[in-house]
Amino acid sequence: MVGPVQIVDLFSGPGGLSEGFAAAKDARHKSAYEIGISIEKDKAAHRTLRLRAFLRKFPEIPDEYYRWLKIGGDQPTWSEIYPDEWKKASNEAICAELGLAETTALLSSAIAEINRAAKGRTVLIGGPPCQAYSLVGRARNRGKKDYVPAKDQRHYLYREYCRVLNELSPAVFVMENVKGMLSSTVEGLAIFGQVVNDLKNSGPGYRLYTISGDDNDELLPSHFLLQAEDYGVPQARHRVIIVGVRADIALRLPRGFSPKLIKSEKAVTVADVLSNLPRLRSGLSRDDNEAAWKEAMASAISQVRRASSDYQGEKPEAFHAALGEVEARLASGTAPARWSSVRTTLPASIPFKLRAFLNDSRLSALHGHETRGHMPSDLSRYLFAACYAVAEGSSPKASRFPTDIAPEHANWKSGKFDDRFRVQRWHHPSSTVTSHISKDGHYFIHPDPTQCRSLTVREAARLQTFPDNYVFLGNRTEQYIQVGNAVPPFLALQIAEAVLPIFDYV
Template sequence: MSQAFKTVDLFAGPGGLAEGFAAIKDDKGKRPYQIALSVEKEPSAFATLRLRSFFRQFEDTPETYYAYISGKISRDQLVAAHPREWKAASDETAMLELGTEKATAWLDPILDGISASASIGTILIGGPPCQAYSLVGRARNRGIQDYVPEADHRHFLYREYIRILQRLEPVAFVMENVKGMLSAKISGESMIDRIVEDLKSAGGKPDSYVLLPLVANQRSGHVRHVIRVEDFGIPQARHRVILMGIRADVFSRSGIDPVKSPSLTSRPTRPSVASVLAGMPNLRSGLSKIADSPDAWRQAVVRAFKDASTASRRDGGWLTQVAKRLVEYSREFEAATNLPPRSSTEVTPLADNFLAAWLADDRLLALPNHESRGHMQGDLARYAFAATFAEVFDRSPKADEFPKGLAPNHRNWTSGKFADRFRVQTWNSPSTTVTSHISKDGHYFIHPDPKQCRSLTVREAARLQTFPDNYFFEGNRTQQYVQVGNAVPPLLAKQIGELLLEILRMADAD
């Protein structure tokens, strides 16, 4: 396949799907997918998206890019050094709120131009916003007075994806969303049933697209489209619905039995948190709502470990083991002459060769986006206990396993609804799902090293999501966390793109 499929990415976020597709090369070093357009409405995510598009304009990344992401030069200086590539990136990306009249008026002629210039066809990828489908989002919506699901436009943003699918008539599409989509209903109607039928008939007649499961299994119904990303080399337990469709006229040429179509190849072992976080520069947490300094942090953390130890010893039983180690750590902090910093740019190697080949960049001058956030004094003791408990028992403690003296003043603490309110990401397992909620607090994403006593940084979350270390996230730290949490893991996207390419080659789509 000597030419490239022009690829359009909708609801792109920071560009996880496009990153995976664009990274694929054939045996001649050519890229079979050319990202023709990526669309995102949120300004900070768009800034990240545009910068990554700029990065892709070069076969050999210039030193100025590395200087920019390490803070040595400004964005204006970067743009001034490469005006042609920056213009190409600006032409390839658009900050639009899809579904609005203004966006449609601008977008449709662009799509028509992409379609007309695509000699072997187009590919459509993207994931309409998932807040209305996710279980957490639906629970939150039920708590909103006078909330009417039928009036929530987020339920129907997938229709804009369908509208563009109908206009573009791509050779194939990939649509990603949360697993909660399977159980979402509007006016008693299953949303996944409606979405699947709309996708299949987007070519103007029933079954104009053939939907293929990405994973080989014996499951039936829509659940066959659920991907467990930890089975495919991603160090994170993330379960998503991914719908891949091939235009029926193209698929018919492949000779593939839809029931026995090619599928993603699982890896023999699941990567763990340690696969990507072990060996990273140690950081200390900051202090929130009080003056922060290394000495102030030492005092705060010594107190936190002692308080956690006292509470654990008071409850006794199996927590005595945790109490003993907490005391040992408090003494280490008291005697330490050097404390870790709050941020680090040190570039360190990864132990997992499969992930290192994807994440690492030998040309990096500095590791970006690796800075800790601040935590309140009262939470430091809970972090200390939780991480030390996980170190002793190789799992995160549940709420009812916390010492009574560390119980937060939360109305639902003992209800069982928030059993994982303080959750440690343990070294020897994939992480739990990285979500945008990490932007609000770090309680669900506590670092496994007790002596760092903190939540994960943006870079650590990005590694769990398999964003390469040279992928720079624009915006403030809260915005960066949201971008990472909402994204599709790029390394998974690459595997999906490779599978799709295999099927298209069998169909001889060119």
């Protein structure tokens, strides 16, 4: 009997790609893939990765896990309760930096063992760190004194991916990266062309495929760009996905075969995945309590009403109606809590496959649904922006902000700050969830003005399609970073399913 395809996962983060691959089933409804080894250098992300690896060692997640999520407090000592499973997880999910000699030796040993057991049924997955390629990262780098792109080793971390390709010679590889990779250059040379050439010529050679439906006869860089919102992810996340099939296997594939994703019939929206979560209030960055928050909100409402006497939108009545609803709810009684572990039923509006992926019927408590504190001055900006989005159906640009509540930046209306405060609209996919969500939340304002806050970790995880039973470890900032850097697991599942038929020809 043929066993699961063995996975080597590099630059794993909290495990978005591996979660999707691990969820894929074969024709017998058995696990189609199994993770042989995953490598991540960030300690907090590694802790998350290892915990998930541990849970996959069981046919069903242990009761102790659900009990911990319900009660809270310190995580159980898994190494004492389930020593064998914890040891296996610790041998699978490794905290190490790729490119170092000791990591190379450890990985080489694991690859040799995987190759002996897998009989060629292997897949390499991963996304080399993208800071040097991303448009925001490149803008930051230009502002650094003495920054020399050619000396930035982050441009070349994909070569470690190629080194593992040479050593593992997997049947298939999947590389993910930001769309900025398509236009990034070093000393006038296009990075993407170099990446593609190196991938093609790694190991025994690879044929490259897009999975977006574009013609492979004349591959253009743009063909490798995948728009996640087209495939049931409630987020406009545009990423480069390169699929490679070992050349000898590609020759055996049926004529015309190409791994493709099937586009969703309808977009999944912010409302689909967030509207049923318990309402929460924003916090205050200092001296937070319910009374202080209500006072700060009352002040913000008054400030926004005064500042909006010269409203710049098209629907002032709708704006003031939304603001009035916030005021009425504030006066109606007790404010919502800042956190909730209450688990609510996922809406029927979510397509069945995604709903089944997110849901866990054994789960009785959600993790990570807690707000952070905001400065009182930001409450008025969040309130204005959210009410504007309700009225106008779009997030306000800087030029639409009343002067009295705009930040005190000399070039606030220069265009550089147009999207400084961005509301996630109910009836659309969200904007791209990035690690910047860990900073201040201004780009990720909740669409409900009455909550007047940025998104929680759990809400960001929902937009990224992490299952509701997926827990991110570390402090809250580290959790936001993990969620923002990850590949949406539901997208990874579809990629895993698309490439699975290739292994019939290994």
